[in-house]
Amino acid sequence: MKKPNVVILGAGYGGLMTTVRLQKLVGVNEANITLVNKYDYHYETTWLHEASAGTLHHDRVRYPITDVIDRNKVQFVQDTVVKIIPQEQRVLLEKGELSYDYLVVALGFESETFGIKGLKEYAFSIANINAARQIREHIEYQFATYNTEIEKREERLTIVVGGAGFTGIEFLGELVNRVPELCREYDIDPKKVRIICVEAAPTALPGFDPELVEYAVGVLERKGVEFRIGTAIKECTPEGIIVAKGDETEEIKAGTVVWAAGVRGSYVIDESGFEEMRGRVKVDPFLRAPGYDNVFIVGDCSLMINEETNRPYPPTAQIAMQQGELCAKNLAVLIRQQGELQPFKPDIKGTVCSLGHDDAIGVVFGKKMWGSKASFMKKMVDNRALYLIGGPSLVVKKGKFNIF
Numbered sequence: 001m002k003k004p005n006v007v008i009l010g011a012g013y014g015g016l017m018t019t020v021r022l023q024k025l026v027g028v029n030e031a032n033i034t035l036v037n038k039y040d041y042h043y044e045t046t047w048l049h050e051a052s053a054g055t056l057h058h059d060r061v062r063y064p065i066t067d068v069i070d071r072n073k074v075q076f077v078q079d080t081v082v083k084i085i086p087q088e089q090r091v092l093l094e095k096g097e098l099s100y101d102y103l104v105v106a107l108g109f110e111s112e113t114f115g116i117k118g119l120k121e122y123a124f125s126i127a128n129i130n131a132a133r134q135i136r137e138h139i140e141y142q143f144a145t146y147n148t149e150i151e152k153r154e155e156r157l158t159i160v161v162g163g164a165g166f167t168g169i170e171f172l173g174e175l176v177n178r179v180p181e182l183c184r185e186y187d188i189d190p191k192k193v194r195i196i197c198v199e200a201a202p203t204a205l206p207g208f209d210p211e212l213v214e215y216a217v218g219v220l221e222r223k224g225v226e227f228r229i230g231t232a233i234k235e236c237t238p239e240g241i242i243v244a245k246g247d248e249t250e251e252i253k254a255g256t257v258v259w260a261a262g263v264r265g266s267y268v269i270d271e272s273g274f275e276e277m278r279g280r281v282k283v284d285p286f287l288r289a290p291g292y293d294n295v296f297i298v299g300d301c302s303l304m305i306n307e308e309t310n311r312p313y314p315p316t317a318q319i320a321m322q323q324g325e326l327c328a329k330n331l332a333v334l335i336r337q338q339g340e341l342q343p344f345k346p347d348i349k350g351t352v353c354s355l356g357h358d359d360a361i362g363v364v365f366g367k368k369m370w371g372s373k374a375s376f377m378k379k380m381v382d383n384r385a386l387y388l389i390g391g392p393s394l395v396v397k398k399g400k401f402n403i404f
């Protein structure tokens, strides 16, 4: 019997989890497994706010994909996916193409700018290693340039963060620790630096526990963050942003604007003709795309409705990894033509949001926590993700052990 070709697109949490679990479940003679990724490394997306602020070097956030895959069983292709043609079971890459019997799409998220003018051109977003490195370098450049100019432009030292969702808050938590270091390094009076967070909803972290939100906002305000709540970014310009609160608009001049106010699934999904909403495909209970029983979609490109709330599950690493694990099991069933496909049942253990390296807030197994206890928990969550993909040796190499 011909060995089926299994192609996995994307080596983020969803794709890499599918790969490492599948390589354990099936033998060399049972399937050809190919993993495609734009880079030859995996990055911990959930640590990118640290690399963006410069509190953690980007090399700490990534590791070679070949460190965790079994090269006897998995062929790794470094290339960029351009389009999927599901009717023909083909994937177009920048440098070639692949055909498949079973496909797993795990291409992750991209920044969603909702058509707001100027954001694509003038704002940064925390999207991958290259973007994170650019944000860190850009902020540092602004600080380094400030004192070299005859006519000093204080707006160089203003950093705007768009959105007080989890990404915005975690990035602010790192920034407030990084800015004092930058001030010392570049002879800058800390009073001249402004960090402004603009959030359209009536609260930061909309939908999260109000007491914990108050704690997080309090911590960040005491470290200098100015929150503009109930205020929406309407435009981004080379000089800064235009915001609106009710009928009033205001220009905020800023040397750096980081847009952390929305994500969508990969544009490859739009290009490939799947039924989608902002790059996310509403998958069936077994994680398959409608109309294509041999195409699985996991992670941020998938959309599943939480029947308790009648709203989509949020795109998270926690869900992407659980989907990857199930997807591998379901692929093994199909490859062996034995057993039954299992439906996906998310097991949400909680949410922990860091506020720098030594503080955090969270709800874990229904229990609220904050301060150093929550911060410890956050590091355990980060280490657990490493363990699930690469086992104890990856935790030893990349884990976070600076507990307090």
Ligand code: FAD
Pocket: 009, 010, 011, 012, 013, 014, 015, 036, 037, 038, 039, 042, 043, 045, 046, 047, 048, 049, 079, 080, 081, 082, 106, 107, 108, 109, 126, 127, 128, 167, 170, 266, 268, 298, 299, 300, 301, 315, 316, 317, 318, 319, 320, 352
């Ligand atoms: P990704 O992790 O985005 O991986 C996608 C992979 O596909 C990448 O390797 C990328 O290089 C590759 N790729 C993309 N396009 C192409 C292409 N065209 N061709 C080839 N390869 C491609 N979630 C949590 O649960 N907990 C957290 O604490 C948390 N913290 C976060 C912090 C930040 C700063 C951010 C931005 C997000 C955070 N999230 C968190 C959300 C979480 O990171 C995402 O839900 C998760 O990364 C989705 O996993 P994924 O596998 O779908 O995609």
Ligand code: NAD
Pocket: 162, 163, 164, 165, 166, 167, 168, 170, 198, 199, 200, 201, 204, 205, 206, 231, 232, 233, 234, 260, 261, 262, 263, 314, 315, 316, 351, 352, 353, 354
């Ligand atoms: P998000 O969509 O969760 O939050 C975006 C925020 O931006 C919202 O509060 C929204 O009201 C605000 N916003 C939207 N448009 C705006 C505008 N024009 N002006 C000002 N504010 C505006 O996005 P995110 O924070 O990037 O999170 C993406 C996903 O990643 C979520 O599922 C989140 O749960 C997950 N995540 C989790 C963690 C964690 O668990 N620690 C950390 C980061 C991200």
